Amino acid sequence: MTRGYCGVLLALACGLAAGRAAAAVTAAAGYAVRTIPTPDTVQGGVVRRGPAILVGQGPTFTVGAESIIRFNEGGTPVTIATGFNSLGGFDLDAAGTLYVVDNGGTLPGALTGGTVYGIPSALTRTTAVTAAGQEVMPSGSIPNAQDVLVAPDGRVLVSDARGPGLGRVLVVPSTTPFIGGLDFLGGLAIDGTKLLVGNVTGAFVDEVLEYGLDGTPAGTLATNLPGAYGVVVDADGFVLVSGEFSLDCSGRVMAIAPDGTVSERARGFCASTDMYFDPVRDETLVLDFGATAITALCRDLNGNGTCDADELCVAPAFATGVKLALGKLATPPGDDTLALHGSLALPASFPVDPVVSGARVVLAGAGGTVLDVRLPAGARTPGEATGWKANKKRTVFTYTGDGSLGGIVKVTVRTSVKAPGRVGFSVVGKHGSYPVTTGDLPLTATFVLTSPGGCGSASFAAPQCTANARRGTLHCG
Numbered sequence: 001m002t003r004g005y006c007g008v009l010l011a012l013a014c015g016l017a018a019g020r021a022a023a024a025v026t027a028a029a030g031y032a033v034r035t036i037p038t039p040d041t042v043q044g045g046v047v048r049r050g051p052a053i054l055v056g057q058g059p060t061f062t063v064g065a066e067s068i069i070r071f072n073e074g075g076t077p078v079t080i081a082t083g084f085n086s087l088g089g090f091d092l093d094a095a096g097t098l099y100v101v102d103n104g105g106t107l108p109g110a111l112t113g114g115t116v117y118g119i120p121s122a123l124t125r126t127t128a129v130t131a132a133g134q135e136v137m138p139s140g141s142i143p144n145a146q147d148v149l150v151a152p153d154g155r156v157l158v159s160d161a162r163g164p165g166l167g168r169v170l171v172v173p174s175t176t177p178f179i180g181g182l183d184f185l186g187g188l189a190i191d192g193t194k195l196l197v198g199n200v201t202g203a204f205v206d207e208v209l210e211y212g213l214d215g216t217p218a219g220t221l222a223t224n225l226p227g228a229y230g231v232v233v234d235a236d237g238f239v240l241v242s243g244e245f246s247l248d249c250s251g252r253v254m255a256i257a258p259d260g261t262v263s264e265r266a267r268g269f270c271a272s273t274d275m276y277f278d279p280v281r282d283e284t285l286v287l288d289f290g291a292t293a294i295t296a297l298c299r300d301l302n303g304n305g306t307c308d309a310d311e312l313c314v315a316p317a318f319a320t321g322v323k324l325a326l327g328k329l330a331t332p333p334g335d336d337t338l339a340l341h342g343s344l345a346l347p348a349s350f351p352v353d354p355v356v357s358g359a360r361v362v363l364a365g366a367g368g369t370v371l372d373v374r375l376p377a378g379a380r381t382p383g384e385a386t387g388w389k390a391n392k393k394r395t396v397f398t399y400t401g402d403g404s405l406g407g408i409v410k411v412t413v414r415t416s417v418k419a420p421g422r423v424g425f426s427v428v429g430k431h432g433s434y435p436v437t438t439g440d441l442p443l444t445a446t447f448v449l450t451s452p453g454g455c456g457s458a459s460f461a462a463p464q465c466t467a468n469a470r471r472g473t474l475h476c477g
Contacts, residue, residue, distance in 0.1 A: 409431075
């Protein structure tokens with residue numbers, strides 16, 4: 001559904017913009033909801049890379065009044081582009097160019113529109129460019145541009161929702177249809193080797209169609225959906241679809257399982273539009289028509305209402321034989337030592353590869369966090385002082401550090417061939433600062449390979465620890 005023909009498909013939703021009631025979004029079991037406030041009404045699309053969120057802002061269908069901002073959560077927004085009329089979907093390429101579409105080129109007084117734009121240096125720029133002048137194709141060449149997608153090979157695809165039999169997908173800057181014969185197109189997404197296209201037929205049947213990456217038709221993934229506006233694929237292979245309009249703001253985002261089963265992922269939207277799946281946080285960002293916030297649907301495996309990405313160890317494995325030793329605590333900070341080792345009992349099929357996932361070490365006491373260090377993923381190459389190295393069988397992984405990350409100089413992770421799922425770990429720190437006294441007991445040591453399940457904790461109360469104040473040592477376990 002493109003905003004360019006609001007009178008046909010979103011007529012009622014358009015009337016909500018001025019007096020929209022706040023919707024209480026609720027998520028399906030295993031997920032939680034949080035909101036990310038924005039300074040103005042959300043418009044068009046949303047994407048995130050790292051901490052940076054890029055989203056459209058401004059009044060609906062007002063010539064030249066919509067803009068794009070970039071911000072980190074809790075930070076000050078920076079306007080990076082202005083002068084849009086009716087923003088549609090967003091996507092970022094590897095170099096940081098933000099592609100956006102605007103389907104408001106026919107609005108009276110519009111200087112540009114009905115095309116796709118490339119906003120350079122979108123992740124770093126501090127001054128705004130104007131829409132006019134950033135067109136990838138001439139204004140009016142894609143009159144009902146709805147969504148844009150940067151394919152893995154760098155091609156830029158745009159959906160053009162021209163109506164029954166006229167809808168098309170273009171590979172810009174070509175105007176020759178890559179896929180034709182469609183109707184009121186919605187979102188575009190890639191699922192492995194397939195291109196997914198949201199489409200609303202001339203009979204107003206909402207569906208998601210599948211194509212090969214070469215444009216070859218591959219069938220219908222799902223039909224008779226309550227909407228087909230935004231389409232994204234989450235980390236579990238579920239295809240999420242937005243677009244249901246609801247007068248009482250009970251609209252849903254639906255999830256299509258790999259086996260084709262359709263279920264509800266969340267409800268409480270007035271008219272959900274663009275979405276973006278963030279694999280880092282395992283979280284889907286959703287825009288709702290007329291809202292002044294982004295809705296985030298995040299993983300919540302333990303059901304406590306907090307996003308798994310914001311928790312240290314969501315589903316901890318059973319940790320055994322954990323021992324902790326701290327030394328040189330009586331001397332000035334900067335020479336403290338740490339030794340932590342133990343083992344985790346993980347599922348036999350659990351993927352253990354810190355070269356890919358990295359690791360995290362946390363030590364917390366009654367007085368707060370003493371150490372919280374993330375050891376980044378990445379293989380150590382010849383000549384480098386830090387990074388991970390795996391043996392040929394990939395059963396032993398060793399991290400070598402220079403001490404700049406919490407004083408950690410070595411981490412070893414060993415998987416067991418005889419006992420699949422058993423993972424031993426050891427952490428060595430030197431020249432660190434670990435300000436711990438007996439008053440900080442109990443101490444909790446946590447080792448994290450991957451979240452949610454590749455982690456384990458051990459807590460040490462006073463009877464389990466031996467302190468020597470003169471020597472500045474503490475041994476627990």
